[in-house]
Amino acid sequence: MPPVAAMQVSIAGYDGKRLQLHAPLSHHINDKGCAFGGSLASMMTLASWGVVSLGIEQADLRAEVFVADSQIRYLAPLFADLDVHAELAPDADWRSFLTTLRERGRARTALIARALLPEGGVATEFTARYVAIAKP
Amino acid sequence: MPPVAAMQVSIAGYDGKRLQLHAPLSHHINDKGCAFGGSLASMMTLASWGVVSLGIEQADLRAEVFVADSQIRYLAPLFADLDVHAELAPDADWRSFLTTLRERGRARTALIARALLPEGGVATEFTARYVAIAKP
Numbered sequence: 001m002p003p004v005a006a007m008q009v010s011i012a013g014y015d016g017k018r019l020q021l022h023a024p025l026s027h028h029i030n031d032k033g034c035a036f037g038g039s040l041a042s043m044m045t046l047a048s049w050g051v052v053s054l055g056i057e058q059a060d061l062r063a064e065v066f067v068a069d070s071q072i073r074y075l076a077p078l079f080a081d082l083d084v085h086a087e088l089a090p091d092a093d094w095r096s097f098l099t100t101l102r103e104r105g106r107a108r109t110a111l112i113a114r115a116l117l118p119e120g121g122v123a124t125e126f127t128a129r130y131v132a133i134a135k136p
Numbered sequence: 137m138p139p140v141a142a143m144q145v146s147i148a149g150y151d152g153k154r155l156q157l158h159a160p161l162s163h164h165i166n167d168k169g170c171a172f173g174g175s176l177a178s179m180m181t182l183a184s185w186g187v188v189s190l191g192i193e194q195a196d197l198r199a200e201v202f203v204a205d206s207q208i209r210y211l212a213p214l215f216a217d218l219d220v221h222a223e224l225a226p227d228a229d230w231r232s233f234l235t236t237l238r239e240r241g242r243a244r245t246a247l248i249a250r251a252l253l254p255e256g257g258v259a260t261e262f263t264a265r266y267v268a269i270a271k272p
Contacts, residue, residue, distance in 0.1 A: 003164045003172045006142040028139045036139045037185070037203040038178030045174035067173040071207045 004046060007039070011050075016058070018087040019050045025081045034077040035115070035123070040084070041072055044113035044126035047086035051111060052130045055088075059098050063132040068108065070128035078115060078123040086113035089127065097132075105134040140182060143175065152194070154223040155186045161217045170213040171251070171259070176220070177208055180249035180262035183222035187247060188266045191224075195234050199268040204244065206264035214251060214259040222249035225263065233268075241270040 008027045013020035021043055028039035045067055052065045088094055089110035100107035113126040144163045149156035157179055164175035181203055188201045224230055225246035236243035249262040 001166055001172065002162065003143075003166070003175045006163065007139075026138065027142065030137055030139070032200055032202075036137065036178075036182075037206075038181035039139045041177035041181055041206070042172075042174030045177055046172075049173070064168055066168075066213070067210055069207070069209045070173075070177070071205070073205045074203055077202070 003042070007042065009043065009046065012083065014054065018085055019047050019054065020083065020085045021047045021050070023082040025079070028082055032077070034079045035082055037074055040074075040078070040082065040115050040124045041126070043082055043084045044072070044086065044115065044124065045070060045128070047084045048111035048113050048126070048128055048130060051086045051088065052109060052132060055094065056101070056132060061098065061101060062135040063101060064135060065130055065132050068129045068131050070126060073125045074123070075125065076117060076121065076123050078117060080118040083116045084113060085116070086111055088112075101132055101134055107132050139178070143178065145179065145182065148219065150190065154221055155183050155190065156219065156221045157183045157186070159218040161215070164218055168213070170215045171218055173210055176210075176214070176218065176251050176260045177262070179218055179220045180208070180222065180251065180260065181206060181264070183220045184247035184249050184262070184264055184266060187222045187224065188245060188268060191230065192237070192268060197234065197237060198271040199237060200271060201266055201268050204265045204267050206262060209261045210259070211261065212253060212257065212259050214253060216254040219252045220249060221252070222247055224248070237268050237270055243268050
């Protein structure tokens with residue numbers, strides 16, 4: 001995907017549930033010397049898409065995954081590389097998501113992602129809903 | 137700004153209130169052949185930042201402008217170049233924003249941005265709040 005190549009994103013970890021992405025600040029720096037809010041939005045959107053897509057793949061299903069809506073709170077400026085992690089929202093039921101996708105060909109789930117401050121704490125918090133549509 | 141250069145964004149119009157940005161789909165295309173949600177988030181975040189920054193400049197003030205929070209609804213996939221416009225939210229009071237920025241050195245305003253479908257209608261809708269902090 002060209003936008004992802006331009007972002008210089010790499011996968012920093014995946015344990016089957018939580019996906020961690022990394023990108024250098026130099027590619028995402030704004031006029032104030034910290035990470036551009038749009039880049040953080042893009043990274044968290046990508047990481048959450050990855051969580052849903054990888055989870056569907058692990059279940060031996062095939063689906064297109066779309067973001068349906070998202071909300072971001074920018075809590076602190078980030079003057080370091082972008083370290084983002086994403087996972088299912090605490091109230092998401094993955095088993096029921098897969099059952100619905102299998103039975104109805106379409107399912108929706110909630111995600112949460114964060115960009116981390118190097119000194120500990122959270123720079124940005126992202127919540128979103130994603131829709132998967134089974135491939136024929 | 138490196139992320140903006142990578143996005144290949146250009147200014148398509150500015151009438152003193154509404155800022156229009158354009159970017160080629162080829163740089164923002166996803167695995168499904170439409171615009172990546174993260175790219176749209178990034179463009180709308182940038183366009184709204186531009187509206188606030190340009191408005192402050194027009195008022196002969198100097199301030200750093202940050203996005204504080206944002207909400208996006210993805211209404212339809214976009215299979216064309218990214219055309220985004222941003223402006224103050226209908227309920228935003230720009231005069232009072234400038235007065236507060238002058239008097240307190242800090243002010244907040246609401247923005248709205250949209251990515252347009254080529255056939256008419258809206259692909260994505262973005263609402264956000266931005267904070268300006270006066271430069272000494």
